[in-house]
Amino acid sequence: MRSDTILKISVAVFVGAFFLYLFGPLIIMSVTAFNSSAFPRVSPFECFSVEWFNVLVNDDKLMLGLRNSLFIGLGVVLISVPIGLAGALMLMQISPRVRSWYYTIVISPILIPGVVLGISTLVFWDRLGLMFNADYDSFFYNGIFLTILGQATFISAYSMLVFISRLQRFDSALEEAALDLGATHVQTFRKVLLPFLRPAIGSAAVLAFLASFENYNTTVFTIVSESTLTTVLASKVRYGINPSISALAVIIVVMTLFGAGVYEIMRRREEAQRAASTLIAKAGDAAAVLGRKRRPVYAEPAMIILTLVFVAGLGTTFFAGTVGVDQCKVAVKEEKRRLAEERIKERKLKSMFKQAAPGKETGSKSGGGTGKVEAKGTEGYKSIFAPQNLEGQVESDEKPAEDKGKVDAKGTEGYKGIFAPQNLEGQVDSETKATEEKDKIDAKGTEGYKSIFDPKNLESQSGTNGSN
Amino acid sequence: MNIAQSIREFFLRNGMVLGLYLVIAVTFWILILIVLPQLYMLDFSFSKNLPPAKIGGPEDVHTLEHYEFFIRGSAQNTAAFNVVDLQVFFRTLLAAAFVTIFDLALCYPIAYYMAHVAQGGWARLVVLSLIIPFWVNEILRAFAFRIMFGSGGVINGFLIWLGIVDEPVDFIRENVALYAGLGYAFILLMIFPLYNAVESLDKNQIEAARDLGSPWWRIHWRVVIPFAKPGITSGCTMVFMLSAGALAAPQILGGPSSLWFTQIIYQWFQTGNNWPRGSAYAVVLLASTIVFVLLMMKIFKVRLGEIAR
Numbered sequence: 121m122r123s124d125t126i127l128k129i130s131v132a133v134f135v136g137a138f139f140l141y142l143f144g145p146l147i148i149m150s151v152t153a154f155n156s157s158a159f160p161r162v163s164p165f166e167c168f169s170v171e172w173f174n175v176l177v178n179d180d181k182l183m184l185g186l187r188n189s190l191f192i193g194l195g196v197v198l199i200s201v202p203i204g205l206a207g208a209l210m211l212m213q214i215s216p217r218v219r220s221w222y223y224t225i226v227i228s229p230i231l232i233p234g235v236v237l238g239i240s241t242l243v244f245w246d247r248l249g250l251m252f253n254a255d256y257d258s259f260f261y262n263g264i265f266l267t268i269l270g271q272a273t274f275i276s277a278y279s280m281l282v283f284i285s286r287l288q289r290f291d292s293a294l295e296e297a298a299l300d301l302g303a304t305h306v307q308t309f310r311k312v313l314l315p316f317l318r319p320a321i322g323s324a325a326v327l328a329f330l331a332s333f334e335n336y337n338t339t340v341f342t343i344v345s346e347s348t349l350t351t352v353l354a355s356k357v358r359y360g361i362n363p364s365i366s367a368l369a370v371i372i373v374v375m376t377l378f379g380a381g382v383y384e385i386m387r388r389r390e391e392a393q394r395a396a397s398t399l400i401a402k403a404g405d406a407a408a409v410l411g412r413k414r415r416p417v418y419a420e421p422a423m424i425i426l427t428l429v430f431v432a433g434l435g436t437t438f439f440a441g442t443v444g445v446d447q448c449k450v451a452v453k454e455e456k457r458r459l460a461e462e463r464i465k466e467r468k469l470k471s472m473f474k475q476a477a478p479g480k481e482t483g484s485k486s487g488g489g490t491g492k493v494e495a496k497g498t499e500g501y502k503s504i505f506a507p508q509n510l511e512g513q514v515e516s517d518e519k520p521a522e523d524k525g526k527v528d529a530k531g532t533e534g535y536k537g538i539f540a541p542q543n544l545e546g547q548v549d550s551e552t553k554a555t556e557e558k559d560k561i562d563a564k565g566t567e568g569y570k571s572i573f574d575p576k577n578l579e580s581q582s583g584t585n586g587s588n
Numbered sequence: 589m590n591i592a593q594s595i596r597e598f599f600l601r602n603g604m605v606l607g608l609y610l611v612i613a614v615t616f617w618i619l620i621l622i623v624l625p626q627l628y629m630l631d632f633s634f635s636k637n638l639p640p641a642k643i644g645g646p647e648d649v650h651t652l653e654h655y656e657f658f659i660r661g662s663a664q665n666t667a668a669f670n671v672v673d674l675q676v677f678f679r680t681l682l683a684a685a686f687v688t689i690f691d692l693a694l695c696y697p698i699a700y701y702m703a704h705v706a707q708g709g710w711a712r713l714v715v716l717s718l719i720i721p722f723w724v725n726e727i728l729r730a731f732a733f734r735i736m737f738g739s740g741g742v743i744n745g746f747l748i749w750l751g752i753v754d755e756p757v758d759f760i761r762e763n764v765a766l767y768a769g770l771g772y773a774f775i776l777l778m779i780f781p782l783y784n785a786v787e788s789l790d791k792n793q794i795e796a797a798r799d800l801g802s803p804w805w806r807i808h809w810r811v812v813i814p815f816a817k818p819g820i821t822s823g824c825t826m827v828f829m830l831s832a833g834a835l836a837a838p839q840i841l842g843g844p845s846s847l848w849f850t851q852i853i854y855q856w857f858q859t860g861n862n863w864p865r866g867s868a869y870a871v872v873l874l875a876s877t878i879v880f881v882l883l884m885m886k887i888f889k890v891r892l893g894e895i896a897r
Contacts (some may be wrong), residue, residue: 127804131697131705134697134698135698135701138694138698140719141694141722141772142717142718142772142775143717143721144730144736145721145729145733145735145772146720146721146724146738147733148732148735148736148742149728149732150733159740160735175822202613203613203614203616203617205613206609206610206613206614206617207613207617209610209615210610210614213598213601213602215594225618225622225623226618226622228618228622229621229622231825231826231881232626232830232874232875232877233829233830233832233850233874233875233877234833234835235833235835235850235853235854235870235872236626236629236833236870236873236874237625239853239857239866239870240625240626240628240629241621241624242868243626243628243632243863243867244624244625244627247632268831269621272619272621273621273622273625276617276621291778304603305602305604306603306605306606307607309606330723333725333854334723334726336725336726336727336835336836336882337833337834337835337836337850340835340854341854341857343817349725350725350726350727350836353725353727353728353731354727354836354839354840357727357730357731357734357840358839358840360735361731361735364727365731366731368728369725369728369731369732370725372723372724372725372726372728373720375722376720376723379722379723380716380719380720383716384712384716437589505734513693557614557814561780563641565880588700
């Protein structure tokens with residue numbers, strides 16, 4: 121009994137972890153889309169904003185890619201659904217001896233790596249173009265044409281699989297009956313087979329479109345000089361990222377959720393209808409079925425609720441995302457500034473303490489700064505006597521702290537007490553110690569301070585600062 | 589049974605119009621889209637890298653140089669083998685196998701859970717929620733992993749918060765992000781064949797084994813797994829093929845020092861401007877993956893028809 125509960129708990133934990141793995145990335149990515157921070161991240165969450173959606177919509181390259189992707193998707197649907205249907209019908213009729221060969225060939229595009237399909241399409245049509253002496257403007261070299269063909273190669277196989285699973289439930293006696301009653305082959309096909317296949321045609325088309333829309337491996341070779349959404353995205357992601365890509369992901373996730381909801385509702389409805397019709401058939405009361413009008417899908421209550429929730433969510437999000445964003449941004453900036461100032465005050469306080477304490481500690485601090493404290497760290501102090509410069513430092517401090525907060529801030533810490541004459545000695549002392557310890561703080565850094573009281577030096581140094 | 593007769597029968601059965609539609613569509617698919625491009629790519633991989641003007645001229649002869657390059661490296665190379673490319677090739681296969689095993693280990697319990705433990709609406713919800721990540725673009729998924737695994741990302745933040753590490757771990761360089769991303773991308777392709785196979789298992793068999801005193805792990809080892817073998821093989825084959833042939837995830841998530849084999853192919857086409865060599869590499873990839881699939885089918889005694897379901 122005890123081991124049973126342990127097993128149950130571990131199963132629950134495993135399932136939970138699995139779904140965390142499944143949805144965690146999507147949730148995190150979605151959250152970054154609403155953060156006003158210029159780098160996609162969750163924390164620190166600065167302001168809730170929808171500005172990245174604006175950036176996304178105004179991205180011309182991406183929009184061109186999207187248009188091409190939609191066009192290609194449409195082309196792929198138009199080619200691969202008829203081919204898939206023909207392939208499936210052919211499979212039903214072909215003699216068993218040839219069937220396994222046939223099946224192997226038509227199913228192989230699913231297993232062949234997409235890269236290979238893209239390459240073979242590209243070189244094949246390139247060669248054909250050469251054979252026909254075609255222009256470079258002709259379709260042999262047109263990226264969109266090649267992409268449609270390359271994708272249709274394997275997407276046809278997907279749609280064929282959809283048709284096969286539907287055709288397995290087809291009663292061919294219906295077809296025979298129609299033919300016996302004098303219908304032509306075309307009529308039988310149109311009036312008997314196609315209506316039966318209609319759901320399969322719908323799902324094959326949706327599947328084909330989605331598969332085409334998200335394809336990258338084949339497209340990247342066949343697209344040549346054009347672009348699709350995926351190729352634009354890939355180059356964007358590779359060369360620097362910003363949250364507008366997350367915004368796109370949010371749109372896709374929301375659309376998928378919506379689609380899944382619609383699909384589920386339709387499935388439930390179909391099931392309910394089937395149950396009702398069997399019930400009524402049993403009762404022998406067909407009048408009720410005939411009397412009830414079929415509601416269109418969009419008038420289904422669940423559907424209406426789903427749509428309302430969807431629209432309301434969209435509305436509030438955008439309202440919340442546009443109102444008060446600027447204020448929030450200013451606030452965040454202020455906050456950052458305040459934090460930076462606080463940090464500096466803190467440092468000042470610390471250095472006051474250090475004045476009293478022997479310089480040893482200061483030295484170890486500055487030396488501990490990952491040993492990278494070099495010219496950069498010391499730069500700031502050269503003109504440390506100029507009061508107006510101190511302010512500038514506050515300004516500049518803000519940035520590195522935001523970036524990594526690594527070296528620079530640390531580097532300055534030790535020198536705040538530089539005004540105190542008695543501290544200077546200690547510092548020089550400590551500086552040499554640090555040099556011994558870390559050997560990366562080269563003499564350069566310390567050299568400057570030894571003669572720091574020399575008035576001549578002071579002038580020249582503040583001069584360099586001015587040029588900074 | 590001769591061919592002419594069966595063709596006539598075919599047209600008699602379908603009528604002229606439909607028969608023509610079937611024949612034309614299927615021929616176009618098989619010949620123009622599938623077979624001829626592959627054959628031409630094979631032929632092209634044996635030709636020299638020439639400018640268009642010289643193609644068909646006296647210099648356009650068949651050569652093995654690209655395959656030789658793959659194994660031996662350039663003429664200046666003093667080593668016996670093209671160490672860089674071969675290493676990338678074998679590492680890709682190995683990593684793809686690793687991703688496959690990872691996915692299998694992750695998905696088998698879930699598939700079993702979906703098929704035999706979860707019930708009613710909950711099971712339905714689980715299936716639906718599996719599909720959603722699959723429709724998010726491959727590149728966006730990789731992007732999500734990059735955000736997560738970056739030095740300022742959530743995972744590093746969490747680890748630092750827990751106090752496990754002090755400095756952010758460079759998951760991208762260590763390829764952790766890549767394996768996690770690849771495994772993520774193909775979960776669905778592993779889980780559905782497994783689910784289909786496990787689901788058709790009669791529950792009575794499991795109960796019988798349990799009644800006879802078999803512990804849960806032996807029930808899986810002796811009853812469920814042997815039954816689900818076709819599903820396991822087909823899921824593994826799909827995942828292996830797709831991760832060995834993946835391009836987007838390695839481009840986005842791959843560490844700077846490690847390449848995926850498809851990236852080398854991509855380079856020969858895009859920057860190397862040597863299409864025949866790229867084709868040769870593509871043929872190598874295709875051949876090795878086919879060999880792998882055949883091997884898997886041989887070992888586990890499954891037919892192709894069972895794989896692509």
